Amino acid sequence: MISEKALNAILMSLLFCVPLWAWVSDEPFTITLATRAVIFALAAVGLNVALGLGGLVSLGHAVFFGIGGYAMGILAFHAQTYSPLMEWPFTISGTKLMPVIWLMAILFSGAAAFIIGLLSLRTTGVYFIMITLAFGQMFFFFAISWPAYGGEDGLSIYIRNSFPGMNTLDPIQFFGICFAILSLVLWLNVRLVKSPFGLALNAARQSSERVEAVGLDPFRLRLIALVISGMICGLAGALFADLNRFVSPTMFSWQMSGELIVFIVLGGLGRTFGPVAGATLFVVLEHALGGIGEYFLFFLGLLLLVVVLFARGGLYGIITGRADR
Amino acid sequence: MTYKSIAIAASIGMLATGAFAETKIGMITTLSGGGAGLGIDVRDGFMLGIKQSGRDDIEVVIEDDQRKPDVAVQLADKMIQSEKVDILTGIIWSNLAMAVVPAATAQGKFYLSPNAGPSALAGQGCHENYFNVAWQNDNLHEAAGAYANTAGYGNSFILAPNYPAGKDALTGYKRFFQGNLAGEIYTELGQTDYAAEIAQIRASGADSVFFFLPGGMGISFLKQYADSGVDLPVVGPAFSFDQGILQAVGPAALGIVNTSQWNKDINNPTNSAFVESFVAEYGRLPSLYASQGFDTAQLIVSALGSADVSDQDAFRDALRAAEFDSTRGDFAFGPNHHPIQTIYAREVIQEGDVFTNRIIGVALDNHSDAYAADCKM
Amino acid sequence: MLFLMAAGLTLIFGVMGLINLAHGSLYMVGAFAAAAAAAATGSFLVAVAAAIAAAAMAGVIVELAVIRRLYVRDHLEQVLATFALILIFSEGTRWIFGSFPLFLDIPSYLSGPVSLPGGIQYPLYRLVLILVGLLVAVGLWLFISRTRIGIQIRAGENDREMIAALGVDIGSLYTFVFALGAALAGLAGALVGAIQSVQIGMGEPILILAFVVIVIGGIGSIRGALIGSLLVGLTDTLGGIFLPELFKLLVAPDVATSTGSALASMSIYVLMAGVLIWRPTGLFGARA
Numbered sequence: 001m002i003s004e005k006a007l008n009a010i011l012m013s014l015l016f017c018v019p020l021w022a023w024v025s026d027e028p029f030t031i032t033l034a035t036r037a038v039i040f041a042l043a044a045v046g047l048n049v050a051l052g053l054g055g056l057v058s059l060g061h062a063v064f065f066g067i068g069g070y071a072m073g074i075l076a077f078h079a080q081t082y083s084p085l086m087e088w089p090f091t092i093s094g095t096k097l098m099p100v101i102w103l104m105a106i107l108f109s110g111a112a113a114f115i116i117g118l119l120s121l122r123t124t125g126v127y128f129i130m131i132t133l134a135f136g137q138m139f140f141f142f143a144i145s146w147p148a149y150g151g152e153d154g155l156s157i158y159i160r161n162s163f164p165g166m167n168t169l170d171p172i173q174f175f176g177i178c179f180a181i182l183s184l185v186l187w188l189n190v191r192l193v194k195s196p197f198g199l200a201l202n203a204a205r206q207s208s209e210r211v212e213a214v215g216l217d218p219f220r221l222r223l224i225a226l227v228i229s230g231m232i233c234g235l236a237g238a239l240f241a242d243l244n245r246f247v248s249p250t251m252f253s254w255q256m257s258g259e260l261i262v263f264i265v266l267g268g269l270g271r272t273f274g275p276v277a278g279a280t281l282f283v284v285l286e287h288a289l290g291g292i293g294e295y296f297l298f299f300l301g302l303l304l305l306v307v308v309l310f311a312r313g314g315l316y317g318i319i320t321g322r323a324d325r
Numbered sequence: 326m327t328y329k330s331i332a333i334a335a336s337i338g339m340l341a342t343g344a345f346a347e348t349k350i351g352m353i354t355t356l357s358g359g360g361a362g363l364g365i366d367v368r369d370g371f372m373l374g375i376k377q378s379g380r381d382d383i384e385v386v387i388e389d390d391q392r393k394p395d396v397a398v399q400l401a402d403k404m405i406q407s408e409k410v411d412i413l414t415g416i417i418w419s420n421l422a423m424a425v426v427p428a429a430t431a432q433g434k435f436y437l438s439p440n441a442g443p444s445a446l447a448g449q450g451c452h453e454n455y456f457n458v459a460w461q462n463d464n465l466h467e468a469a470g471a472y473a474n475t476a477g478y479g480n481s482f483i484l485a486p487n488y489p490a491g492k493d494a495l496t497g498y499k500r501f502f503q504g505n506l507a508g509e510i511y512t513e514l515g516q517t518d519y520a521a522e523i524a525q526i527r528a529s530g531a532d533s534v535f536f537f538l539p540g541g542m543g544i545s546f547l548k549q550y551a552d553s554g555v556d557l558p559v560v561g562p563a564f565s566f567d568q569g570i571l572q573a574v575g576p577a578a579l580g581i582v583n584t585s586q587w588n589k590d591i592n593n594p595t596n597s598a599f600v601e602s603f604v605a606e607y608g609r610l611p612s613l614y615a616s617q618g619f620d621t622a623q624l625i626v627s628a629l630g631s632a633d634v635s636d637q638d639a640f641r642d643a644l645r646a647a648e649f650d651s652t653r654g655d656f657a658f659g660p661n662h663h664p665i666q667t668i669y670a671r672e673v674i675q676e677g678d679v680f681t682n683r684i685i686g687v688a689l690d691n692h693s694d695a696y697a698a699d700c701k702m
Numbered sequence: 703m704l705f706l707m708a709a710g711l712t713l714i715f716g717v718m719g720l721i722n723l724a725h726g727s728l729y730m731v732g733a734f735a736a737a738a739a740a741a742a743t744g745s746f747l748v749a750v751a752a753a754i755a756a757a758a759m760a761g762v763i764v765e766l767a768v769i770r771r772l773y774v775r776d777h778l779e780q781v782l783a784t785f786a787l788i789l790i791f792s793e794g795t796r797w798i799f800g801s802f803p804l805f806l807d808i809p810s811y812l813s814g815p816v817s818l819p820g821g822i823q824y825p826l827y828r829l830v831l832i833l834v835g836l837l838v839a840v841g842l843w844l845f846i847s848r849t850r851i852g853i854q855i856r857a858g859e860n861d862r863e864m865i866a867a868l869g870v871d872i873g874s875l876y877t878f879v880f881a882l883g884a885a886l887a888g889l890a891g892a893l894v895g896a897i898q899s900v901q902i903g904m905g906e907p908i909l910i911l912a913f914v915v916i917v918i919g920g921i922g923s924i925r926g927a928l929i930g931s932l933l934v935g936l937t938d939t940l941g942g943i944f945l946p947e948l949f950k951l952l953v954a955p956d957v958a959t960s961t962g963s964a965l966a967s968m969s970i971y972v973l974m975a976g977v978l979i980w981r982p983t984g985l986f987g988a989r990a
Binding site for chain 3: 051057059119120122123124125126127129130131133134135137138141142144145254258261262265269297298300301302303304305308309
Binding site: 027028029030032033036141144145150151152153154156171240244245246248250251297 | 357391393394395398399402403406407419420423424427428443445487488489490492511513514
């Protein structure tokens with residue numbers, strides 16, 4: 001059995017080395033796959049702040065993922081058609097600069113998380129799951145039928161957005177950007193868990209009353225957790241849109257929210273690096289099983305079921321030999 | 326994490342010759358989940374065409390996009406970056422096509438669309454390497470509008486789901502229909518209950534109904550419409566009346582007129598041979614989508630006959646010439662690489678136990694599309 | 703119709719404290735079984751019976767194999783396991799029946815419109831549906847409140863251990879409840895299949911609707927499910943008709959139709975969010 005820390009190190013270096021190897025041996029598609037895994041991991045890490053740490057089972061995190069995607073889509077769309085985003089009260093034009101896009105994605109998804117949180121954190125348990133699902137569906141239908149940005153057809157961005165000093169169209173460089181962001185967010189996440197806020201949030205998950213008794217407001221703690229979580233998902237959404245050079249309402253769908261939860265549980269609930277393992281495993285599986293034929297979803301379902309029923313700690317649980325956190 | 330490439334194509338049996346294949350075709354289509362029937366038809370029609378060409382230097386790689394744009398983009402990346410295909414084809418849905426086609430053509434690949442024809446790719450977004458072998462999205466709706474004029478309808482009630490293709494459909498119908506509109510509604514995408522819409526139709530005083538509700542939505546609408554007692558004539562594009570779907574609609578569709586560029590009774594040798602061999606190969610009647618897949622394969626084979634795909638300019642000219650025997654009879658490309666073709670009005674009939682279509686007339690002769698003028702190639 | 707679906711779901715949801723995303727799949731199983739039986743025998747009644755039987759069977763199998771292990775788990779794992787079941791059911795059905803929609807029709811003795819007093823034409827089949835819905839509602843209510851099993855179910859809802867200690871076989875009781883919920887979904891699938899399309903994935907949109915209904919109504923409340931389904935149905939229909947009209951007064955007709963419809967498709971979710979904000983446990987929900 002391997003310790004969790006060692007496993008974290010192995011996982012991250014694997015995730016880093018495989019694309020490097022692919023780069024050397026000229027297999028650009030493997031790099032694309034790895035980038036996809038890294039971005040999914042980032043989104044799952046975001047959800048994990050709310051889910052693993054805050055105990056908030058949200059079936060609506062695709063909202064933030066989608067908002068991030070559309071932040072990128074809309075800004076880049078205006079940049080590529082040279083039409084201003086807004087002319088009143090002052091002119092804002094689109095942009096193709098990644099850092100600006102990221103900032104907008106984070107701001108908007110954070111704001112959405114704040115509003116949704118204000119409204120939905122009054123409920124608990126199953127009702128919370130359902131109300132987040134309802135918000136997810138609202139955004140989904142809105143995106144499908146809103147004609148200005150393509151509706152169901154989505155938006156195609158022909159050229160990947162730029163980052164100063166780098167050629168983002170080169171798969172390995174884009175991978176590097178995503179990997180760096182993931183590492184940064186993971187590092188912040190570790191800090192967060194150990195911070196007074198993280199400890200309080202964790203306590204609020206276990207017993208809301210006790211936290212209240214100490215004079216902390218669990219509602220505020222959860223709201224902050226949801227906002228942070230939304231921001232990370234938004235950032236992941238913007239990167240995902242850039243990877244595909246395309247955004248569409250499917251980013252808002254409840255299946256997307258479901259998949260994010262799948263990543264976390266596959267990897268191991270309540271572990272900082274669990275989502276990374278889960279997302280990687282999912283992407284690998286998606287491709288390995290895709291080869292079985294048309295019915296691979298059937299097997300994916302079976303596998304998921306087995307993990308949920310018999311391997312509660314997910315991948316991390318199996319490897320480190322500890323089922324519970 | 327090495328990726329193992331999969332060619333389902335090999336299952337057909339004659340293509341296990343990858344080693345000396347000279348032309349590699351990537352097909353991204355929908356084979357699982359909702360809407361898989363269309364992708365399977367396109368694939369089967371296409372593979373039949375390749376098989377009948379007798380060429381063993383064409384390799385086809387087939388992958389399932391699950392009807393998800395992000396999966397389709399990823400598969401396209403894979404086919405271009407690691408499979409190194411020369412030609413891409415197969416996508417069924419407009420939103421997936423919008424996600425894949427611009428990127429593929431920008432990377433110097435040919436894309437031949439066997440189904441989707443979004444207006445953006447026909448007008449300003451057209452590209453010299455993009456060919457549409459099926460139709461521009463508006464075409465069949467325009468034909469429905471034209472047919473409504475000939476049939477003498479003067480007051481139509483029109484409905485479609487609230488998404489881009491739905492709006493294109495109503496725009497297309499209105500472009501040719503000269504009468505008045507008794508009502509115009511957008512329904513929810515994926516809606517299954519049309520009681521409210523049917524009540525509105527009943528109250529509107531219309532003399533005809535035009536609808537575009539693809540897939541299960543159309544089945545639901547037609548069944549409920551037939552049961553409602555409203556007996557206004559209905560016109561629609563072929564999508565809700567095609568071979569795969571018609572058996573599920575049943576008697577509710579009988580007698581309805583729909584517009585299509587293909588039907589199994591179009592009288593030419595290519596078509597009869599196609600219908601016969603398709604039935605022999607797969608044990609079911611071919612659909613519109615199967616004919617489009619077949620024509621796409623035929624077009625590629627004909628172009629390969631006169632040019633090599635590595636010589637892009639020559640190959641493009643060969644494609645543009647479209648010198649192949651289409652199941653639709655006459656076929657030519659317009660300046661924006663979209664078909665100029667005749668669109669028929671056909672009627673749903675019953676042959677024994679099977680519901681199918683019969684051509685009753687021409688809706689639009691040698692029709693092009695409304696966007697060709699915007700295309701600067 | 704939505705009520706049938708929601709009633710089955712709320713039974714499972716409330717009584718057993720289980721989130722079952724696979725309920726829509728049971729609905730689909732019902733519709734496919736009905737279509738297959740109708741094609742084989744030509745009788746609609748046989749088809750409906752087959753749908754109920756097949757869905758209940760599937761329910762029992764799923765309960766014994768999977769769901770049984772989930773009662774003690776948290777919501778997250780329930781969501782996930784039943785999400786996996788959706789994938790298995792959808793692709794499994796496609797494997798068996800192929801990718802094309804199946805045919806299921808209204809029997810001739812129930813088709814066609816009837817004239818209601820006041821001269822309104824209304825399809826007979828829809829009247830029958832409403833009737834069946836009401837019958838099930840009354841039947842369920844009698845069953846839950848009057849029969850011995852009903853009492854046990856309600857007791858189990860409050861305290862699993864206690865009722866087990868009293869000598870009731872809680873395991874088979876739950877299997878029964880789950881099968882009952884599944885049978886209701888199957889019935890709904892067969893009845894609706896006749897006027898809609900029988901195809902893969904047909905369960906998912908209605909699943910979400912059913913969740914909306916029971917959450918609005920309050921989890922575990924049959925009465926809530928009934929009121930909830932009425933509310934959702936009304937909002938959806940009226941929103942679809944009146945919102946575009948309303949917008950026509952404000953902006954150009956073209957924009958109005960599309961904007962109005964866009965908002966209409968969101969309206970039931972707005973309703974649900976509104977209800978939950980106002981009453982965090984739904985209209986008739988007692989427990990959090």
